[in-house]
Amino acid sequence: MKVPVSKPHVGAAEIANVNKALAESAISGVYGEFLGQFEREFAAFCETEHAVSCSNGTTALHLAMVASGIKAGDEVLVSTLTNMASFFAVLYIGAKPVPVDIDLQTLTMDPADLERKITPQSRGIMVVHLFGHPTDMDPVNALAKKHGLKVFEDCAEAHGALYKGRKVGGLSDASGFSFFANKVLSTGEGGMVTTNDPKIAENARSLRALAFGTTNKFMHVDIGFNYRMTNLQAAVGCGQMQAADQLIDRRRAIAGHYNTTLAGLSDHLIMPPEMDWAKTVYWMYHLVLRDHLIPKRTAIMQDLAAKGIETREGFIPFNLQEIFINQGLTKPDDCPNANKVAYASFYLPTGPDISQAELDYVSEEFIKTVRMVAG
Ligand SMILES: Cc1ncc(COP(=O)(O)O)c(C=O)c1O
Numbered sequence: 001m002k003v004p005v006s007k008p009h010v011g012a013a014e015i016a017n018v019n020k021a022l023a024e025s026a027i028s029g030v031y032g033e034f035l036g037q038f039e040r041e042f043a044a045f046c047e048t049e050h051a052v053s054c055s056n057g058t059t060a061l062h063l064a065m066v067a068s069g070i071k072a073g074d075e076v077l078v079s080t081l082t083n084m085a086s087f088f089a090v091l092y093i094g095a096k097p098v099p100v101d102i103d104l105q106t107l108t109m110d111p112a113d114l115e116r117k118i119t120p121q122s123r124g125i126m127v128v129h130l131f132g133h134p135t136d137m138d139p140v141n142a143l144a145k146k147h148g149l150k151v152f153e154d155c156a157e158a159h160g161a162l163y164k165g166r167k168v169g170g171l172s173d174a175s176g177f178s179f180f181a182n183k184v185l186s187t188g189e190g191g192m193v194t195t196n197d198p199k200i201a202e203n204a205r206s207l208r209a210l211a212f213g214t215t216n217k218f219m220h221v222d223i224g225f226n227y228r229m230t231n232l233q234a235a236v237g238c239g240q241m242q243a244a245d246q247l248i249d250r251r252r253a254i255a256g257h258y259n260t261t262l263a264g265l266s267d268h269l270i271m272p273p274e275m276d277w278a279k280t281v282y283w284m285y286h287l288v289l290r291d292h293l294i295p296k297r298t299a300i301m302q303d304l305a306a307k308g309i310e311t312r313e314g315f316i317p318f319n320l321q322e323i324f325i326n327q328g329l330t331k332p333d334d335c336p337n338a339n340k341v342a343y344a345s346f347y348l349p350t351g352p353d354i355s356q357a358e359l360d361y362v363s364e365e366f367i368k369t370v371r372m373v374a375g
Pocket residue numbers: 056057058059082083085086128154156157177178179180190191
């Protein structure tokens with residue numbers, strides 16, 4: 001049996017929508033009914049006033065910050081354990097990313113370390129709702145208010161997650177989502193900025209499409225970007241919106257299955273959390289090995305690969321990235337908590353179309369692998 005770590009769900013609605021867009025020649029990022037529809041539906045889903053589509057999650061984060069006034073030289077405090085896209089987006093602006101350590105339970109930003117790292121140059125904070133679990137936003141927003149900082153949410157992995165009953169993507173000044181093929185909702189490639197601030201939305205709309213002039217189109221009003229999503233991607237997105245709740249329920253059911261079947265391994269590894277104030281969407285079923293098994297991570301992943309089960313190692317934090325250490329932007333001991341999980345984690349197959357037989361196979365073989373490697 002071969003079980004991929006993730007495979008996107010493409011339903012009948014996605015296929016019908018794309019065929020409709022193709023038949024209408026509505027294939028660009030400028031016109032086509034699905035672009036506006038996807039933005040309206042996604043804003044409603046996130047319970048935000050505005051949603052601005054764009055080309056991917058990285059450009060969504062970049063747009064969100066530029067549209068909010070983050071400038072070269074500003075410091076932006078970013079949760080260190082993430083896909084480096086969160087940090088790249090800050091660096092594209094010429095701003096300075098400052099890594100903030102994680103809380104060891106949720107693996108999201110630790111507010112105590114955030115407070116320690118705020119300086120007079122700080123202008124923004126970017127939290128990352130990692131692996132679908134929301135960040136504890138109240139202390140972050142309180143610190144932002146106290147110091148006059150903008151807050152951004154990286155929601156690339158957390159479509160539909162709830163913090164104290166409220167959807168992520170509307171808990172800050174502006175947020176960025178990804179619709180890459182392995183995400184909770186997908187358009188293949190794609191992104192979205194969500195915000196409740198009309199000015200940020202207007203700026204993002206202008207900047208994502210070359211900042212064309214309003215009176216004379218080719219008298220540009222700013223240095224814009226071409227970060228447009230195409231109507232074909234939006235057609236897929238509208239199909240995904242119809243199934244959004246089921247896709248999230250499915251991921252939660254997959255995690256529930258693993259939680260139950262793997263419960264006997266808790267001496268060897270830590271299962272993904274769900275805090276009592278949170279509803280996580282389990283983007284990926286991400287496990288952290290306990291200390292005695294950390295040196296065995298590669299052996300575990302290789303044994304599973306030999307059985308046809310694909311896994312992927314967890315992220316390497318900013319403070320351990322050689323390119324940034326070599327540039328003097330960070331040093332390894334900037335974030336000691338993140339270092340504890342940096343080489344200790346990996347995730348199991350979590351795609352929404354995984355079958356019950358595949359799930360059973362993964363659980364049974366995983367238990368055997370861990371017991372064999374643990375000795
Ligand atoms: C936390 C996080 N931020 C940003 C991104 C970037 O999104 P994209 O690949 O759509 O550019 C990703 C995923 O790829 C991610 O997981």
